[in-house]
Amino acid sequence: MPRDSLPELNSLGFAKPPAETRVVVAMSGGVDSSVVAAQLHDEGYDVVGVTLQLYDHGAALAKKGACCAGRDIHDARRVAEERGFPHYVLDYENVFRDQVIDEFAESYLGGATPVPCIRCNERVKFRDLLETAKDLDADCMATGHYIRREVGAAGPELHSAADANRDQSYFLFSTTPEQLEYLRFPLGGLASKAETRALAARYGLGVADKPDSQDICFVPNGDYASVIEKLRPGAADPGEIVHADGRVLGTHRGVIHYTIGQRRGLGIGGLSEPLYVVKLDVEGRCVIVGPKEMLATRTVPVREINWLGDTPLAAGQEIAMAVKVRSTRPPSEAVLRPKGDGTAEVELLSPEEGVSPGQACVFYDPGTSRVLGGGWIWRGY
Structure with missing residues (x-):
């Protein structure tokens, strides 16, 4: 026609x-x-x-x-x-x-x-x-x-x-x-x-x-923690705040009150260096803290990938793209390496701080506005 x-x-x-x-x-x-x-x-x-x-x-x-x-x-x-x-x-x-x-x-x-x-x-x-x-x-x-x-x-x-x-x-x-x-x-x-x-x-x-x-x-x-306590009574059990080197620095009022990268409200003042939450040990009820450089991450494992590209993802590929690991941050350069089972490894060319399991890693076509999908950040394979 x-x-x-x-x-x-x-x-x-x-x-x-x-x-x-x-x-x-x-x-x-x-x-x-x-x-x-x-x-x-x-x-x-x-x-x-x-x-x-x-x-x-x-x-x-x-x-x-x-x-x-x-x-x-x-x-x-x-x-x-x-x-x-x-x-x-x-x-x-x-x-x-x-x-x-x-x-x-x-x-x-x-x-x-x-x-x-x-x-x-x-x-x-x-x-x-x-x-x-x-x-x-x-x-x-x-x-x-x-x-x-x-x-x-x-x-x-x-x-x-x-x-x-x-x-x-x-x-x-x-x-x-x-x-x-x-x-x-x-x-x-x-x-x-x-x-x-x-x-x-x-x-x-x-x-x-x-x-x-x-x-x-x-x-x-x-106030996430108050909602969790309503939904799961008893979830805010106290525990220890532990430095990454093993020192016990104090006690906390429940792991649910803390997030990766948090600095304020830790209740462990008087130390010579600023400390951040670098890990949450839920089973051990420990909040692990350390210096800011411990938050830097270059390798981000993702799963449940939703792909919006024109050609399918295949294991063994290396795809240059831009990614967001938090909603408030601009996309940064990265390489996507699919595993072929709905999971992938994302290598950030510049380390990012505060990458946390449960957040999304969203893929963008470099140099354009196109969204290529994304996946969920988790702890590893």
């Missing part, structure tokens, strides 16, 4: 009018997803808003203003009512506890530093909710994430957001190619959050000035 006779695609990539294109929008009640829903509705799409109740918003774990707590559900519903499209609230509390909260607790008790937001995207929003969207006969599902979906020669690709300060690619590395076919991210190309808020004001949304959520939705004020 000649190029000039090909059907014109709408803004979501479908060869039909927006009014004939149904899109489910995952609405958290925040400004980002509200703008996505309002904008698509304004463009004439058949929008259906869906909000997930992820936990009992009256329970002790929840906090005012947390994602998908009572206030957020109300805000999402109000946006849908004012704009005139249907909105549903789905009770995913049991799924969220089984698939996200319980693993978070077990990982933390095991001395890891988990990232439950990634598991929520992977196991709840982009799996169960995505299937619900298909059951509603939606052509696609849109979210308010700051990331870009671009169609390349081999199909849809995942790319970092245009605004590096808002980029959420670290939290979406486990998005599969099949999911990427169905997902849309309308905000990924915006230059700043200010543009999003300006759009919210233009559409007259009551959430235009709503503050961004800063913490994990079920962790009040970032």
Whole structure:
């Protein structure tokens, strides 16, 4: 068919009018997803808003203003009512506890530093909710994430957001190619959050000035330990703080209160050198501390790899790429060596400090914005 006779695609990539294109929008009640829903509705799409109740918003774990707590559900519903499209609230509390909260607790008790937001995207929003969207006969599902979906020669690709300060690619590395076919991210190309808020004001949304959520939705004020103690009573047993050279320096109030790389709040003042948490011995209930140079790591073992490259990974390859080992750090040069069983070794060309089991290692194509997937950091083979 000649190029000039090909059907014109709408803004979501479908060869039909927006009014004939149904899109489910995952609405958290925040400004980002509200703008996505309002904008698509304004463009004439058949929008259906869906909000997930992820936990009992009256329970002790929840906090005012947390994602998908009572206030957020109300805000999402109000946006849908004012704009005139249907909105549903789905009770995913049991799924969220089984698939996200319980693993978070077990990982933390095991001395890891988990990232439950990634598991929520992977196991709840982009799996169960995505299937619900298909059951509603939606052509696609849109979210308010700051990331870009671009169609390349081999199909849809995942790319970092245009605004590096808002980029959420670290939290979406486990998005599969099949999911990427169905997902849309309308905000990924915006230059700043200010543009999003300006759009919210233009559409007259009551959430235009709503503050961004800063913490994990079920962790009040970032206090992980208090949540773990509620979920696993007795988990905060005290033990010894031990220097890497074997000296006992003091006692701690439970391994769950400490993370790799932590310096403040150790309660072992009066020493001549600054000390950092370099290891957590969960079975021995010991917090091991040492000088900063002990945190430097060049070799990072990863598993559960999700690969988004155009050609499959194979054991024995050495692939130059950029990687992020924490969400707050820029990508750094590395070499990926796949093992062929869903695991790999990542060699950092420059040592990184505070690399912790339970965090993600996300892969990027060097010199471009493309996300090539990633894996979970663990203790070794």
